[in-house]
Amino acid sequence: MHVITLRAQGIAKHFGVVRALDGVDFDVHGGEVHALLGENGAGKSTLLSVLAGVHAPTAGSIEFDGEPYAPRNPLDAVRAGIVTIHQELCSSPDLTVEQNIVLGREPRVRRRGLRALVDRARVRELAEQALERIGASVAPTARVADLGPSERQLVEIARALAFDVRVLVLDEPTSSLTAVEVERLFAVLESLRADGRAIVYVSHFLEEVMLIADRFTVLRDGRTVGSGKVAGAEIGGIVELMAGRRLDEVYPPKRERARSDGSSIVFDVREVVGKSLPREARFSLGRGEILGVFGLVGAGRTELLRALIGLDPARRRIISVSSDRDVLLGGGPREALAHGIGFASEDRKDEGLALDLTIAQNITLSGLERHARFGFVRSSSVREASERCADAFDVRRASTEQAVGRLSGGNQQKVALARLLHEEANVWLLDEPTRGIDVASKSEIYRRIHSLANDGASFVVVSSYVPELLGICDRIAVMHRGVLAQSRAACDWTEHELIEVAARGVDRRAVQDRASEVDQ
Amino acid sequence: MTSGSILRALRPCIGLAIVLTVFALHPQAEGFLSVFNFKIVANQTVIVGLAAIGATFVIVSGGIDLSVGSIIALSSVVCALVLRAEYGVTLAMVSAIIAGCVCGLVNGLMITMLRIAPFVATLGMLGIARGAAKWISGEQKVDVPPAALESGGLQAWMSNRPDPEWLWFSPGVWTTILLALIAAYVLRRSVFGIHVTAIGSNEKTARLCGIRIERTKIAIYSIAGACAGLAGFMLCARLTVGNPTAALGKELDVIAAVVIGGASLAGGQGGVLGSMLGALMMAFLASGCKMTGSATYVQEILIGTIIVVAVSVDVLQRRRA
The missing domain is CATH 3.40.50.300 (P-loop containing nucleotide triphosphate hydrolases)
Structure with missing residues (x-):
């Protein structure tokens, strides 16, 4: 089976004098979940923007599936099969689930003279396929505004599938999900991984990363400071890479206090x-x-x-x-x-x-x-x-x-x-x-x-x-x-x-x- | 002050400088930069300028007021009617301001109590105030009686030859300058002004911080109405007639002045002095076009272009930041 690879080397991105990225190496293969870690300001968001075609890198090169990859805008990236799902989900809340899933590439009525119209039967079909693929029990006709954050996220993933995603980038996907919903998301991600798609997973929750990811890369101050296999790695070590401090120092010492009378x-x-x-x-x-x-x-x-x-x-x-x-x-x-x-x-x-x-x-x-x-x-x-x-x-x-x-x-x-x-x-x-x-x-x-x-x-x-x-x-x-x-x-x-x-x-x-x- | 906000403050200055330079260099616009012309232009800025003081508060709070033109017309009619009943100029002015303030108060009540969007509520008032002006005037211009026009009377407010002469500008211009300075200080430094900015910047945050949003909004629209009412009085003083069909579409000039002056229609940004410069720029442009004998459509196209350019420069600046 052909395995796709997205490989970024020596990526730098400067905004004026600010060096948001200054030498990032990162690669992800089909069939793996690669966690991108780092504290806020480490450069994760900028790297994601570069991959998504929002910013062009100041230096460095990206190779995707054996060819140079230099998207000029977000649409280029989506066309290449690299889809980013942001922390703040950006679906259109007033449209229905199926409208959101096909948004931007609505199938048209094939009959001559009616091509300006949307083929609603085909929309339903595409939406149902995509939703079924990830096992989401969301009605295609529901308004997205009426859905909770977890269901909205599933709609976004279904949308990525409808766009034939090859690299799915998830930015803090679990920050507004509950434990049960996280499990459901992980099941979806695992099936996508088994399908040979590449997943870039950005999260602050290291416990989750240990569960879902195969490899990790840690950024600090715009640079790659470490990467490796998750199996065998320890949370404490990763946190040290991220922050230069130990995990047991995150929480303050327990307070001595009796139940108030x-x-x-x-x-x-x-x-x-x-x-x-x-x-x-x-x-x-x-x-x-x-x-x-x-x-x-x-x-x-x-x-x-x-x-x-x-x-x-x-x-x-x-x-x-x-x-x-x-x-x-x-x-x-x-x-x-x-x-x-x-x-x-x-x-x-x-x-x-x-x-x-x-x-x-x-x-x-x-x-x-x-x-x-x-x-x-x-x-x-x-x-x-x-x-x-x-x-x-x-x-x-x-x-x-x-x-x-x-x-x-x-x-x-x-x-x-x-x-x-x-x-x-x-x-x-x-x-x-x-x-x-x-x-x-x-x-x-x-x-x-x-x-x-x-x-x-x-x-x-x-x-x-x-x-x-x-x-x-x-x-x-x-x-x-x-x-x-x-x-x-x-x-x-x-x-x-x-x-x-x-x-x-x-x-x-x-x-x-x-x-x-x-x-x- | 960040570099972005300095640029914002410079926006109306740059626009004004360009307009002044273009017409100063224009061979046909003789006397454009003369003291005499400046007095005339200042006088012509008064009506839009006064209304723009109130509109700045509205726009900085994230709202919009489309009823300005109609309120100006209604107040000018009220002013003329009060004068005709021989109540004197002072009472006429107070009545015009009250008439405007009541319209603004109703705007504010519609927006807060009935939760109607400002665009729609003030669109309603645009019709209501205009209709009321026609109703109380019997659909005719209301002439100010000659007694009120005698020296020191109504006309003195907008006269280019003020009495005493050392005043230089008409009392109307001085009123506008004084009010603008007070309003600028209130918007920047008073608790009320900062609350206005906070509501426009993020209404949810303002609510969370315990700011009395309804009360503040009612005050904002009442002030805007009162300013338009005073503008109506000045209009009556200039035309010596209360005209129910005057100031048609004036609200758009007022909004243009505020936006050119650096305000954002999304709220949270803008200043009274910028709006004044915006209003002055539009008056200079009108004066220059008249002097060079350009058709009014040239002026309209120019103002439209300036609005679009001014705002797009700002948008580009933000995007780069």
């Missing part, structure tokens, strides 16, 4: 019921406590936080904030902020940050009034406060007057969190606080969360990444189909158990037993 409860959620989600949730948060919330995508974790902060309308919401007095919250984000409850969105680009505003503006936006006299803002006061908060989260920057959009993902996330610091929040509601950011930034954020908690701030951390929850939380609760179960100390959970409970839900009787034990 009733007197120090600072945030008591007696009931939250959203419009559809969450269905049932009650929990309380002690001073300096970090509560992790795990669950499948769609379980209602994000909706829980949004209902708590008042961003989404809630059907019933009884929360008391009892730092010194009992206050029941009923209003929107403004009221929550006024009571020291801060929220960081899971979607920092679309919601969390205003990307074209400056670092200083983003940090102070929720509390500008504090820097104002007679409605006018004192810029020295804003500068001073934003410098202080940016320093606390170690935001790497030229100045706080820089636009946030120019920062790396990790630094953007630090700005989003620095805003809560500026709000002087006592209760931090964090939705996927480390999604899609590099290991070094993650580690810094974990340490910062711990030091804030030691100073008395309380946290609710929603995450889909189990090691993270086990690594930083005091207690973890699982959400299943809109119901938040009783929390348990983090040390009482195993990774396997969390995933199982998230998928199946807790036996309710067992929960009640455990709750009564706590009461006694």
